[in-house]
Amino acid sequence: MSTRSLQERVLAANAALGARALSTFGNVSEIDRDAGVVAIKPSGVPYEELRVDGISVVSLDGERLAGLVPSSDTPTHLELYRAFTTIDGIAHTHSTYATSWAQARRPIPCLGTTHADYFNGPVPCTRTLTDDECGDEYERMTAAAIIEALEGLEPLEVPAVLVASHGPFAWGASAAAAVEHAAALEEVAHLAYNTVVLDAAVDAVPAALLERHFRRKHGAAAYYGQR
Amino acid sequence: MSTRSLQERVLAANAALGARALSTFGNVSEIDRDAGVVAIKPSGVPYEELRVDGISVVSLDGERLAGLVPSSDTPTHLELYRAFTTIDGIAHTHSTYATSWAQARRPIPCLGTTHADYFNGPVPCTRTLTDDECGDEYERMTAAAIIEALEGLEPLEVPAVLVASHGPFAWGASAAAAVEHAAALEEVAHLAYNTVVLDAAVDAVPAALLERHFRRKHGAAAYYGQR
Amino acid sequence: MSTRSLQERVLAANAALGARALSTFGNVSEIDRDAGVVAIKPSGVPYEELRVDGISVVSLDGERLAGLVPSSDTPTHLELYRAFTTIDGIAHTHSTYATSWAQARRPIPCLGTTHADYFNGPVPCTRTLTDDECGDEYERMTAAAIIEALEGLEPLEVPAVLVASHGPFAWGASAAAAVEHAAALEEVAHLAYNTVVLDAAVDAVPAALLERHFRRKHGAAAYYGQR
Amino acid sequence: MSTRSLQERVLAANAALGARALSTFGNVSEIDRDAGVVAIKPSGVPYEELRVDGISVVSLDGERLAGLVPSSDTPTHLELYRAFTTIDGIAHTHSTYATSWAQARRPIPCLGTTHADYFNGPVPCTRTLTDDECGDEYERMTAAAIIEALEGLEPLEVPAVLVASHGPFAWGASAAAAVEHAAALEEVAHLAYNTVVLDAAVDAVPAALLERHFRRKHGAAAYYGQR
Numbered sequence: 004m005s006t007r008s009l010q011e012r013v014l015a016a017n018a019a020l021g022a023r024a025l026s027t028f029g030n031v032s033e034i035d036r037d038a039g040v041v042a043i044k045p046s047g048v049p050y051e052e053l054r055v056d057g058i059s060v061v062s063l064d065g066e067r068l069a070g071l072v073p074s075s076d077t078p079t080h081l082e083l084y085r086a087f088t089t090i091d092g093i094a095h096t097h098s099t100y101a102t103s104w105a106q107a108r109r110p111i112p113c114l115g116t117t118h119a120d121y122f123n124g125p126v127p128c129t130r131t132l133t134d135d136e137c138g139d140e141y142e143r144m145t146a147a148a149i150i151e152a153l154e155g156l157e158p159l160e161v162p163a164v165l166v167a168s169h170g171p172f173a174w175g176a177s178a179a180a181a182v183e184h185a186a187a188l189e190e191v192a193h194l195a196y197n198t199v200v201l202d203a204a205v206d207a208v209p210a211a212l213l214e215r216h217f218r219r220k221h222g223a224a225a226y227y228g229q230r
Numbered sequence: 231m232s233t234r235s236l237q238e239r240v241l242a243a244n245a246a247l248g249a250r251a252l253s254t255f256g257n258v259s260e261i262d263r264d265a266g267v268v269a270i271k272p273s274g275v276p277y278e279e280l281r282v283d284g285i286s287v288v289s290l291d292g293e294r295l296a297g298l299v300p301s302s303d304t305p306t307h308l309e310l311y312r313a314f315t316t317i318d319g320i321a322h323t324h325s326t327y328a329t330s331w332a333q334a335r336r337p338i339p340c341l342g343t344t345h346a347d348y349f350n351g352p353v354p355c356t357r358t359l360t361d362d363e364c365g366d367e368y369e370r371m372t373a374a375a376i377i378e379a380l381e382g383l384e385p386l387e388v389p390a391v392l393v394a395s396h397g398p399f400a401w402g403a404s405a406a407a408a409v410e411h412a413a414a415l416e417e418v419a420h421l422a423y424n425t426v427v428l429d430a431a432v433d434a435v436p437a438a439l440l441e442r443h444f445r446r447k448h449g450a451a452a453y454y455g456q457r
Numbered sequence: 458m459s460t461r462s463l464q465e466r467v468l469a470a471n472a473a474l475g476a477r478a479l480s481t482f483g484n485v486s487e488i489d490r491d492a493g494v495v496a497i498k499p500s501g502v503p504y505e506e507l508r509v510d511g512i513s514v515v516s517l518d519g520e521r522l523a524g525l526v527p528s529s530d531t532p533t534h535l536e537l538y539r540a541f542t543t544i545d546g547i548a549h550t551h552s553t554y555a556t557s558w559a560q561a562r563r564p565i566p567c568l569g570t571t572h573a574d575y576f577n578g579p580v581p582c583t584r585t586l587t588d589d590e591c592g593d594e595y596e597r598m599t600a601a602a603i604i605e606a607l608e609g610l611e612p613l614e615v616p617a618v619l620v621a622s623h624g625p626f627a628w629g630a631s632a633a634a635a636v637e638h639a640a641a642l643e644e645v646a647h648l649a650y651n652t653v654v655l656d657a658a659v660d661a662v663p664a665a666l667l668e669r670h671f672r673r674k675h676g677a678a679a680y681y682g683q684r
Numbered sequence: 685m686s687t688r689s690l691q692e693r694v695l696a697a698n699a700a701l702g703a704r705a706l707s708t709f710g711n712v713s714e715i716d717r718d719a720g721v722v723a724i725k726p727s728g729v730p731y732e733e734l735r736v737d738g739i740s741v742v743s744l745d746g747e748r749l750a751g752l753v754p755s756s757d758t759p760t761h762l763e764l765y766r767a768f769t770t771i772d773g774i775a776h777t778h779s780t781y782a783t784s785w786a787q788a789r790r791p792i793p794c795l796g797t798t799h800a801d802y803f804n805g806p807v808p809c810t811r812t813l814t815d816d817e818c819g820d821e822y823e824r825m826t827a828a829a830i831i832e833a834l835e836g837l838e839p840l841e842v843p844a845v846l847v848a849s850h851g852p853f854a855w856g857a858s859a860a861a862a863v864e865h866a867a868a869l870e871e872v873a874h875l876a877y878n879t880v881v882l883d884a885a886v887d888a889v890p891a892a893l894l895e896r897h898f899r900r901k902h903g904a905a906a907y908y909g910q911r
Contacts, residue, residue, distance in 0.1 A: 027871070028798065028801070045910065046908055046909050046910060047908055047909030047910055048910065071910055072909075072910050072911070075900060075907055075908050097798050097871075099871075099874060099875060099878065100878065102796065102798065102875055103875055103878030103879050103882060104882065105796065106795045106796040106875060106876075106878075106879040106886070107879050107882035107883040107886055108883075108886070109882060109883065114333040114395065115329065115332065115333040115395045115396060115397070116395060116396045116397070117255065117324050117329065117397070120255070131890065131893075132890075132892075132893065134890060134891075134892035137890070137892035137893050137895070137896040138892075138896075141896050168795065168796045168797060168889045168893060169796060169797045170796070170797070170798070190254070190324075190326075193326060194326060194329055194330055194333060195333075196878060196881070196882065197326065197327065197330030197333075197423060198330050198333040198334050199882070200423070200427065200881065201330060201331065201334035201336060201423065201426065202334040202335075202336065205333070205334055205335070208395045209358065209359075209361060209364070210361075211359075211361035211364035211365075212358075212359065212364050212395060214364070215364040215365075215368050219302060226302055227273055227274055227302050228273050228274030228299075229272065229273060229274055229275065229298055229299050230299070341560045341622065342556065342559065342560040342622045342623060342624070343622060343623045343624070344482065344551050344556065344624070347482070417481070417551075417553075420553060421551075421553060421556055421557055421560060422560075424553065424554065424557030424560075424650060425557050425560040425561050427650070427654065428557060428558065428561035428563060428650065428653065429561040429562075429563065432560070432561055432562070435622045436585065436586075436588060436591070437588075438586075438588035438591035438592075439585075439586060439591050439622060441591070442591045442592075442595050446529060453529055454500055454501055454529050455500050455501030455526075456499065456500060456501055456502065456525055456526050457526070568787045568849065569783065569786065569787040569849045569850060569851070570778075570849060570850045570851070571709065571778050571783065571851070574709070644708070644778075644780075647780060648778075648780060648783055648784055648787060649787075651780070651781065651784030651787075651877060652784050652787040652788050654877070654881065655784060655785065655788035655790060655877065655880065656788040656789075656790065659787070659788055659789070662849045663812065663813075663815060663818070664815075665813075665815035665818035665819075666812075666813065666818050666849060668818070669818040669819075669822050673756060680756055681727055681728055681756050682727050682728030682753075683726065683727060683728055683729065683752055683753050684753070
């Protein structure tokens with residue numbers, strides 16, 4: 004894949020994030036693992052002013068190779084690409100309901116099949132960063148807390164996390180898939196918010212129902228879609 | 231009615247579901263009882279990409295007769311058409327407020343005349359499926375739980391149900407009527423959510439008020455509309 | 458004013474109700490007190506299909522003079538025009554937040570200046586109708602309960618009411634003013650809903666602040682707008 | 685800067701307020717400190733009817749120099765420009781969630797990084813005005829209560845306040861910046877509302893996280909954007 008093609012894909016995914024009103028504060032990236040480069044939204048540029056040449060391209064070490072100054076969250080993305088080798092796209096948003104759960108520092112329990120269609124279990128929430136972790140390495144430490152929260156999970160089976168007091172990161176096999184998962188997460192977060200308002204002590208769905216819905220759409224036995 | 235005409239009606243009803251933002255995850259069907267065939271949304275195709283030739287047509291036994299692979303919820307629709315012989319259209323959505331009540335596993339009480347204009351009593355919620363019912367016959371078992379929840383009710387007088395931990399199914403005399411009821415249900419669910427937030431112990435409306443509003447619009451003594 | 462001109466004004470006000478998404482279930486009327494006639498939305502016709510010739514025109518006794526079959530709520534409107542001689546327009550909606558307060562059977566307290574700019578005190582809620590009142594004279598009895606709830610108030614100083622378990626009626630010097638007040642009521646109801654969620658025991662605003670804001674915009678000492 | 689250019693900037697900022705649906709009841713102003721004049725929205729004119737010639741221009745003493753009758757909130761704006769010499773634009777709105785916090789008379793705690801990106805600490809809420817302060821000098825007394833609530837804070841580091849039982853005022857280096865801060869405040873208020881619903885006892889973010897995010901975007905060490 005050419006660098007320009009990677010920039011075009013990341014431009015489209017960032018534009019989709021803006022168009023779906025998921026965030027006025029987010030950023031999307033995609034990695035070309037063969038070339039070892041990551042394309043990501045430039046810092047502080049409104050979605051509607053993004054141009055393909057301006058999409059930042061950096062090495063996995065964070066060296067700028069093309070485009071504008073990359074998002075200040077770039078070190079978080081790079082660390083996640085290094086740790087989660089099965090993911091090729093990442094979307095960070097401040098979407099309203101997912102961010103509300105993050106600010107309450109609560110994981111989102113699986114309360115229904117909309118959740119189970121996308122996430123094979125609760126969406127985890129990171130621990131609060133220590134004061135030291137809010138220092139110069141803040142963005143990399145954010146990734147470290149995410150990796151810690153995902154321990155024991157396959158990232159493509161739980162393709163999102165809440166960063167405590169901050170907001171969600173979602174990921175997938177491409178930038179477009181990451182945006183899709185960010186959108187699903189926001190809807191799932193809204194449903195779960197309403198549900199706990201209606202019943203603060205509601206139980207998570209039975210494991211058999213979670214398994215049924217996740218496996219309808221994912222993996223070898225999936226029977227959803229035009230296969 | 232020709233098969234193509236049935237497909238056109240189902241295409242329009244599914245498009246209406248998408249346009250009214252009732253669901254990114256739903257599906258609508260309609261039955262031609264004379265021909266013994268059901269048209270339904272194909273599985274995994276976005277609303278905006280639906281074409282009339284692609285609308286799935288199946289027999290009441292689930293055999294595909296035309297169009298793309300049908301929605302994975304097709305066995306639920308077919309079972310409901312067999313059990314509820316007065317209904318000819320079904321709409322399944324994950325609309326936000328109706329799904330929230332479903333996730334809280336609470337029926338929606340009749341708290342006002344908006345509800346009474348459409349539903350002659352509470353909107354029931356199914357029991358939770360057993361682990362066995364989440365097996366290979368999951369979609370048919372979902373219909374069985376719906377039929378159980380509607381026991382003793384006339385489906386056209388209570389044209390919707392909540393499937394516990396999942397979301398709503400609505401129905402009516404046609405696919406278009408089913409979508410209309412799905413939209414009314416979502417508004418009624420939103421009103422009821424707000425109402426129980428304002429007063430957790432609010433009473434249902436008196437039977438006389440429910441009867442007055444339901445009978446203004448339905449049945450022999452109706453006096454609403456241009457008759 | 459000609460009957461046609463009255464119909465045109467009522468058509469525009471009903472269209473405004475639909476366009477502002479205040480209601481899929483409402484109706485607006487205006488009275489020509491010199492001619493003794495009322496124009497009102499026809500029953501069961503979607504807003505976007507309304508045509509000026511179809512707007513119903515009735516006498517104050519309810520006799521149809523022109524147009525389609527009038528709204529089934531017409532007896533409520535007529536009774537209010539007879540009782541409240543300072544009002545010339547009425548808008549009935551099922552707007553989400555105002556209807557939620559009506560379903561909770563709670564008056565809306567004055568919690569801020571947005572409220573005080575439009576309503577000189579709480580927005581009252583009627584008592585629940587008796588079973589007898591839900592009989593053949595239901596719509597007229599609804600008006601009787603409204604008139605009872607407004608007792609001692611000047612309708613133009615409190616230009617709206619909640620009908621218990623039903624929804625709001627708003628009014629004003631014209632159909633357009635009634636729609637304006639219905640829209641203000643919905644925003645005020647939303648603000649009050651959020652406010653009691655944040656603090657269930659919140660106090661109403663001091664009388665001096667209510668007076669200051671209401672009198673900035675209404676009456677002899679008003680100093681708001683281009684006078 | 686010419687007076688006309690100031691009017692054009694204020695026209696654009698008021699139009700942005702309307703377009704972003706932040707308020708049907710707000711007003712924006714900007715000061716030209718060299719010329720000693722303030723341009724502000726005229727009173728009672730809908731956003732879509734604003735014309736550049738109609739934008740009111742007043743001296744710092746409130747004398748009208750050009751345009752229509754200025755907003756009735758003009759004395760509040762003028763007093764703030766006199767007290768806060770680092771700000772050159774002010775936006776007043778009745779945006780839904782910020783106004784809800786104002787009506788609950790609660791400051792908005794810093795519960796996440798979206799807040800910390802814009803406000804270096806809680807957004808204060810004024811005390812309730814006394815009955816005397818609701819007299820003829822009401823609008824100036826509103827400013828006095830704001831100034832009291834900001835005591836000890838640098839206005840550009842906390843560029844908004846809630847006026848108790850009323851709504852928010854936001855400010856910045858220009859009218860456009862004030863609107864930007866009003867929009868950020870509304871989103872932050874919505875997030876905080878949801879968060880306290882999920883956890884009424886939630887803690888504010890650690891000081892180190894607040895500092896990290898505020899300083900990423902503001903001041904000498906900022907590293908956000910294309911610098």
